[in-house]
Each structure stands twice: as C-alpha cells, then as structure tokens.
Amino acid sequence: MYNLIGAGLIVIGAGLGLGKIGGSAMEAIARQPEATNKIQTAMIIIGALLEGLAFGALILGK
Amino acid sequence: MINLKRALLVLAVVVLSASPICLLANEEVRAEKPNDKSKEIGEYINHHLQDDHFFSLYKAGEETVGFPLPVILVDNGLKVFSSSKLQHGKAVVEMDGQFYKYYHGKIYKTDAAGIINYDDKHHPTNTKPLDFSITKNVFGLFLAAFLMFVGFLSLAKTYKKGSSNLPKGFGRVLEPLVLYVRDEMAIPNIGHRYKEFMPYLLSVFFLIFTLNILGLTPIGFNVTGNISITVCLALFTFIVTTIKANKDYWKHIFWMPGVPVPFKIILAPIEVLGMFTKPFSLMLRLFANITAGHSVIMGLIAIVYLFQTQLTVGGSIGISMLLTLVLFFLELLVAFLQAFIFTMLSSLFIGMAVEEHAHH
Numbered sequence: 001m002y003n004l005i006g007a008g009l010i011v012i013g014a015g016l017g018l019g020k021i022g023g024s025a026m027e028a029i030a031r032q033p034e035a036t037n038k039i040q041t042a043m044i045i046i047g048a049l050l051e052g053l054a055f056g057a058l059i060l061g062k
Numbered sequence: 063m064i065n066l067k068r069a070l071l072v073l074a075v076v077v078l079s080a081s082p083i084c085l086l087a088n089e090e091v092r093a094e095k096p097n098d099k100s101k102e103i104g105e106y107i108n109h110h111l112q113d114d115h116f117f118s119l120y121k122a123g124e125e126t127v128g129f130p131l132p133v134i135l136v137d138n139g140l141k142v143f144s145s146s147k148l149q150h151g152k153a154v155v156e157m158d159g160q161f162y163k164y165y166h167g168k169i170y171k172t173d174a175a176g177i178i179n180y181d182d183k184h185h186p187t188n189t190k191p192l193d194f195s196i197t198k199n200v201f202g203l204f205l206a207a208f209l210m211f212v213g214f215l216s217l218a219k220t221y222k223k224g225s226s227n228l229p230k231g232f233g234r235v236l237e238p239l240v241l242y243v244r245d246e247m248a249i250p251n252i253g254h255r256y257k258e259f260m261p262y263l264l265s266v267f268f269l270i271f272t273l274n275i276l277g278l279t280p281i282g283f284n285v286t287g288n289i290s291i292t293v294c295l296a297l298f299t300f301i302v303t304t305i306k307a308n309k310d311y312w313k314h315i316f317w318m319p320g321v322p323v324p325f326k327i328i329l330a331p332i333e334v335l336g337m338f339t340k341p342f343s344l345m346l347r348l349f350a351n352i353t354a355g356h357s358v359i360m361g362l363i364a365i366v367y368l369f370q371t372q373l374t375v376g377g378s379i380g381i382s383m384l385l386t387l388v389l390f391f392l393e394l395l396v397a398f399l400q401a402f403i404f405t406m407l408s409s410l411f412i413g414m415a416v417e418e419h420a421h422h
Contacts, residue, residue: 041246048403052347059350 006061014054021046103364111284111356112167113199115145119282126150131201135162135169137191145195162191169193202285206272214268236268243267247406251413259412262302266295267405274352274397278390286400287352289345296345299408300338307415340411344404351400355393362386 025043029036118128130146141157148155148164154172155162163172170178170188178186196204217233217240229237243263248256273285285291313319315333318326365382373381 044399045403045406048347048399049343051351052343052403055350055354056343056346058354059346 003062007058010054010057010061014050017050018047021050099367100364103367107357107360107364110282110360111287111353113197113288114167115148115164115169115195115197116150117198117201131196131198133169133193133195135191135193135195137171141191160191169195198283199285199288199291202273202276202283203291205283206269206276206285209272210268239267240264243405247409251406251409252416253413255416258306259302259409262298263405263409263412266298266408267401270295270348270401270404271398274400275394277352277356278393278397284352284356286348287356289349292345292349295348295404296341299344299411300341302408303411303415306412308418310417310419311415340407344407348400348404351396355389355396359386359389359393362389 021043025039028039115133116126116128116130118126120127130144133141133143133145133148135141135157137160139158141160143155143157145164147153148162148169150164153163154174156174161172161174162169163178164170165178165186168186168190170186170190172178172188178188181187213232213236216231217229217236220227220229220233228234244256244260248260248263252259270286273283273291276283277285277287315337316330318329318333321329362382362385365385366378369378369381372378
C-alpha cells in the first residue's frame with residue numbers, strides 16, 4: 001500500500017517540476033519567438049533530467 | 063510510384079501489426095479464473111524483459127517456437143552447445159563430464175541428477191560457470207552493429223568521392239542526424255577539440271537509437287532495457303571523461319580554486335561523489351525509460367486477454383490496439399529522445415572535462 005503512496009508522491013514531484021519548466025519555457029517563447037529553437041532544446045534537456053530522476057526513484061522503490 | 067497515400071497505407075499496416083503478442087491473438091477465449099491469466103501474463107512480460115539463451119518467438123500451446131542460440135561456457139576449457147539441449151530448464155546437459163542445468167535465466171553446475179541446492183531465500187547456491195553465450199541481447203547487439211555498418215558504410219562511400227557530395231538513399235536520413243550531433247552537441251559543448259570525440263558520440267547516439275527502435279519491433283528484443291548494457295554505456299562515458307580530462311578538471315574536483323580552505327575540504331568528497339553520480343544517472347535514465355515503456359506497451363496489449371469477458375473479443379482488441387498505438391508513438395519519441403539525451407549529456411561531461419579555463 002505504501003508503494004502506491006510513494007509512487008503518487010513521485011508523480012506529483014515530477015509533474016510539478018515539469019510544469020514549472022514548461023510554464024517558464026512558454027513565457028520565454030512568448031517574449032521572444034525567434035529564440036524558440038534554443039528554448040525548446042533546453043526545455044527538452046531539463047525535462048529528460050527530471051524524468052530520469054522520477055524513473056530512477058520509481059525503479060529503486062519498485 | 064511512391065506517393066503520400068501509399069506510404070501512409072504501408073505505415074499504417076506496419077504499425078498496426080507491430081505488437082509482440084499479435085501472433086497469439088487468434089487463441090480462443092479460455093475459460094480460466096482471472097487470477098491465473100494475469101499471473102501468466104505477468105510472467106510472460108517479465109520473461110520478455112529479461113535476457114534469454116533461447117530466442118523464443120511465440121508460444122503455440124505448450125511449445126515455445128523460436129530458434130536456439132549457442133551456449134558458450136568457460137569451465138576448465140571451452141564448452142559450446144546449442145541451447146535447445148537445455149530444454150528450458152527441464153534437462154541436464156552433460157558435456158565432458160560436467161553437468162549443467164538451466165534455472166531462471168542462468169546456467170548452474172550440477173551433478174548427474176540435476177539437483178540445485180537452495181538457500182533460505184530460495185536462491186540457488188550451485189556454482190556457475192563463466193557464461194559467454196550468445197544470448198538474445200548479444201544477438202541484438204550484433205544485429206544493431208550490422209545495421210549500423212550497412213547504413214554508414216554506404217554513407218562514407220559517398221563522402222569519399224567528394225566531401226560535398228549529396229548522399230543517396232538511406233544516407234539522406236542519416237546525414238542530418240550526424241550533422242545535428244556535430245553542430246548542436248559536439249561543437250557547442252566541447253569546443254575546438256570536438257573532432258577527437260565525434261566517433262564516440264556518433265557511435266553512442268546511433269547505437270542507442272538503433273537498439274531502442276529494435277526493441278519496439280515485434281521480434282521481441284529488449285537490449286537497452288537491460289541494466290548490464292546501460293552500465294557498460296555509462297562506463298564508456300565515464301572512461302572517456304576520466305582519461306581525457308585535463309589538470310583544471312582534477313583541480314576543480316579535489317581542490318576547488320577560489321574558495322576558502324575549509325570549503326575546499328568539504329567540497330572535495332561531494333565533487334568526487336558527483337563524478338560518479340553523473341554516469342550513474344545516465345545509466346538509470348536509459349534503463350528505466352525503456353523498461354517502463356516496454357512494460358506499459360505489453361500490459362496494454364495484455365488487455366486483449368484480461369477484459370475479454372467484459373468487453374467482448376472485438377471490443378477488447380479494438381480498445382487495446384488503440385491505446386497501444388498511442389503509446390507506441392510515444393515510445394518512438396522516447397527512443398529518439400533517450401539517445402539524444404544520452405549523447406547530449408555525454409558531450410556536456412566531455413566538454414566539462416577538456417575545458418580550458420581562463421584562469422581566475
């Protein structure tokens with residue numbers, strides 16, 4: 001049972017983090033549409049780092 | 063004449079038939095308790111995620127159809143035999159006076175009766191010979207290497223004739239990816255010494271990409287979802303960064319310049335730990351993403367069997383195939399993204415190792 005609670009917490013953490021990144025990326029693109037490519041690349045990199053943490057925690061906690 | 067409509071039709075046919083259990087979907091509905099079925103499906107999924115000595119394609123009734131791969135053991139001499147002799151753990155193989163038995167993925171040395179001794183936690187305590195067999199993962203690696211050779215040798219031939227030659231055929235798909243790795247990952251992160259590291263970055267990128275895509279085919283590979291493979295890839299990045307690092311890098315780890323002496327001593331173990339956690343996270347990220355993707359897709363396909371009473375055969379197949387299709391496209395994106403992230407982070411670490419600082 002505690003496994004599921006832990007999994008839920010992990011997903012909350014990942015969701016909050018990714019949402020924050022996505023939000024600031026959207027704002028930055030809105031301010032400067034010509035820098036869209038660079039912002040997109042940076043956003044994907046940080047997204048993958050966060051997902052790595054979330055998945056790692058999921059696997060380590062089974 | 064290849065036009066868009068034809069191409070989309072071929073793509074739809076290939077994608078909709080790309081499922082690992084679609085060959086089993088013609089089975090009749092078995093009137094069994096739901097517990098047995100979900101446990102059986104769980105075992106099947108677990109078996110697919112792990113390495114195996116026998117390349118099983120599908121199961122017809124009680125028989126597993128596939129082709130056996132050679133088993134190569136080193137145990138006072140080289141012993142080679144076909145894994146069909148192991149008979150999935152039912153038979154004891156006798157080779158030059160030694161007896162071997164297969165149990166849950168590993169080969170153990172036993173006596174003539176094939177007895178395996180277990181300890182308290184039901185783990186076998188027999189000794190194991192050194193196992194260098196060609197298992198499913200090794201075969202997958204060979205296949206990926208062969209595909210990469212075929213793709214890149216033809217690309218290299220077009221460049222030999224003139225460096226601004228346009229490649230023909232499949233080289234046209236590979237060339238933008240190669241240029242992307244060079245222009246977006248190597249040059250911004252590594253700087254002017256990027257040419258030394260381009261072979262490694264390109265190899266890692268295309269190997270992970272090819273292996274991920276192979277894992278999505280219905281043949282049933284799962285190479286990058288195996289933690290041993292990702293450990294080796296992360297180890298390669300670690301070795302490259304450690305060997306090619308210059309003095310500034312080591313100084314920043316052990317004796318960080320620009321901070322007072324007590325902080326230097328506190329920071330040193332943290333930086334050493336950071337040196338190891340970076341490749342560790344590389345390994346864990348790739349392994350977890352690919353394994354989770356495979357599990358989810360196989361679980362969604364298993365819905366065909368689990369909900370046959372509630373949704374009728376046609377309904378369960380329809381819903382399962384629809385969900386699996388959506389997740390399949392997500393897995394295609396993940397396949398490319400994981401290769402991209404691995405290579406990007408490797409180039410970042412290499413760049414940090416060979417960077418030449420303007421001194422403070």
